Amino acid sequence: MRVLLSTIGSRGDVQPLVALALQLRAVGQEVRLCAPPDFQDWSERLGIPMTPIGHEVRNAVPLGSPGTPVQLSPERRRQLAEATVVTQFETIAAAAEGCDVIVAATALQIAARSLAEVMGIPYVFVAYCPTVLPSPFHAPPIMPLPGGQPLTPANADKRELWAANRQRFNDAFGAVLNSHRASLGLAPVNDVRSHIFTDRPWLAADPVLAPWPDPADPVGFQTGAWMMVDERPLSPELETFLDGGEPPVYFGFGSMSAPQDLGQVMVQAARALGRRAIVSRGWAELSTVDDEPDCLVIGDVDHQALFKRVAAVVHHGGAGTTTAAARAGAPQVIVPQIYDQHYWAERIDRLGLGAAHPAGAPTTDSLTSALKHTLQPSVGARARSIAAGVRTDGTEAAARCLMTVGTRNPS
Known part of the structure; x- marks a missing residue:
């Protein structure tokens, strides 16, 4: 055929x-x-x-x-x-x-x-x-x-x-x-x-x-x-960063456009909660606020391998990223922009797997608030429980x- x-x-x-x-x-x-x-x-x-x-x-x-x-x-x-x-x-x-x-x-x-x-x-x-x-x-x-x-x-x-x-x-x-x-x-x-x-x-x-x-x-x-089944190993640089402290927060907007300062807002929100940050460049070419060792900028990566090792996944709400994070048992913050992303944000909130950030460009305060809720131990436990049932x-x-x-x- x-x-x-x-x-x-x-x-x-x-x-x-x-x-x-x-x-x-x-x-x-x-x-x-x-x-x-x-x-x-x-x-x-x-x-x-x-x-x-x-x-x-x-x-x-x-x-x-x-x-x-x-x-x-x-x-x-x-x-x-x-x-x-x-x-x-x-x-x-x-x-x-x-x-x-x-x-x-x-x-x-x-x-x-x-x-x-x-x-x-x-x-x-x-x-x-x-x-x-x-x-x-x-x-x-x-x-x-x-x-x-x-x-x-x-x-x-x-x-x-x-x-x-x-x-x-x-x-x-x-x-x-x-x-x-x-x-x-x-x-x-x-x-x-x-x-x-x-x-x-x-x-x-x-x-x-x-x-x-x-x-x-x-x-x-x-x-x-x-x-997709992705068998690529994580890069040595990423492995070293992951092993260098408590699980970090992953931030990514995939192939979405984004405000120029979004990478900085993401890192500042993580730091406000004492967390390290991994920022995915994506199509928006996100970057960080400085070169401090508590944050790392990465390119394309195997989400399934990475998401199992992070404290939370903050993203735009694409169907693939939402499902990959759920399969990995990672709590999520979804910042929806268009199309079905609003649906995924609502579902993650309703299932108790994280937070739905209001639509539009996040601020440091708004993202910190959503992330603080998502990093609660009860949310992580719920995410790990649901992961077992995802096909x-x-x-x-x-x-x-x-x-x-x-x-x-x-x-």
């Missing part, structure tokens, strides 16, 4: 597909990846053929200040929507040639299902978080559609929010999607979001951390999170099911 795994987004969107690709390859399947060019070298080092799509996301227009999407004119929104759909139809069509199934991750996969229809092969949509998928039990995420959307009040009517979410998809992509479908001899769609998601989407999220909220209307398949077989479950899907006729 030959599988195309397709996504558009940052590392948090790409890495789960890489994890699934490695699992599929381990059981003898052929896999291709279609993702932004930022990840081509990484993918090919792992032996996964990749077709780059679009521009580098690392150098894309920033989101603005944390938690506040950039506001664009209607004309610019239309231009961006048309451009991404044109690119998707061209690039994914080439990448999918000869494939038996297409797996699309993230909500902006506008073209993949139509191309699967033309090719006569199955199509699977996967979300990494429940809140991506419509349900009256939760509000939509902060969508990365051109123009963005503001945070919604906690008491807002969720059905109305989802109706507005559906309309945003239709307004942004309906005309250009149906234009391409017409050129391929396909019937128009009147609900772009449902067309992308299908009526049986997969949910690649852990059932303990992120259960589907509606047993009366289940998703197609909840596999568990797709986490580790998400990619295996997905691969088994996908091999069955790939032998069926598309619905």
Whole structure:
């Protein structure tokens, strides 16, 4: 079986597909990846053929200040929507040639299902978080559609929010999607979001951390999170730092943008509580306030190996980082900015695994307060208890099911 795994987004969107690709390859399947060019070298080092799509996301227009999407004119929104759909139809069509199934991750996969229809092969949509998928039990995420959307009040009517979410998809992509479908001899769609998601989407999220909220209307398949097995050793410098005192606090914002002084705020919050700090540079190129020996700046690292040895993990709330910290039994502080990060912050708070920092840029005082709560022994004990129940077989479950899907006729 030959599988195309397709996504558009940052590392948090790409890495789960890489994890699934490695699992599929381990059981003898052929896999291709279609993702932004930022990840081509990484993918090919792992032996996964990749077709780059679009521009580098690392150098894309920033989101603005944390938690506040950039506001664009209607004309610019239309231009961006048309451009991404044109690119998707061209690039994914080439990448999918000869494939038996297409797996699309993230909500902006506008073209993949139509191309699967033309090719006569199955199509699977996967979300990494429940809140991506419509349900009256939760509000939509902060969508990365051109123009963005503001945070919604906690008491807002969720059905109305989802109706507005559906309309945003239709307004942004309906005309250009149906234009391409017409050129391929396909019937128009009147609900772009449902067309992308299908009526049986997969949910690649852990059932303990992120259960589907509606047993009366289940998703197609909840596999568990797709986490990479990373066998890289920690660097000698990092090992020396970890062995040099009490467990430090890890700080990282992944592939998010961040205020220039965020690294300094992080270190100051740790010092206010008498803690050492590890700061991950990430795409924001975070740095520290000085060269004192109580803090260390690191690059890419095996989170599973590191998180087992830290006192707490302070991060942006990406699905992968949240799950990795939970699996390691590390208490968390989540500083959410966009999309599903608000959901993960709320879940970590509700499960007693740490603190949800208010959205936006943290201050030394606000981060110190959240971290002080999270470093309580009771929170650490709760995190270690929950860790035992977090699944580790998400990619295996997905691969088994996908091999069955790939032998069926598309619905």
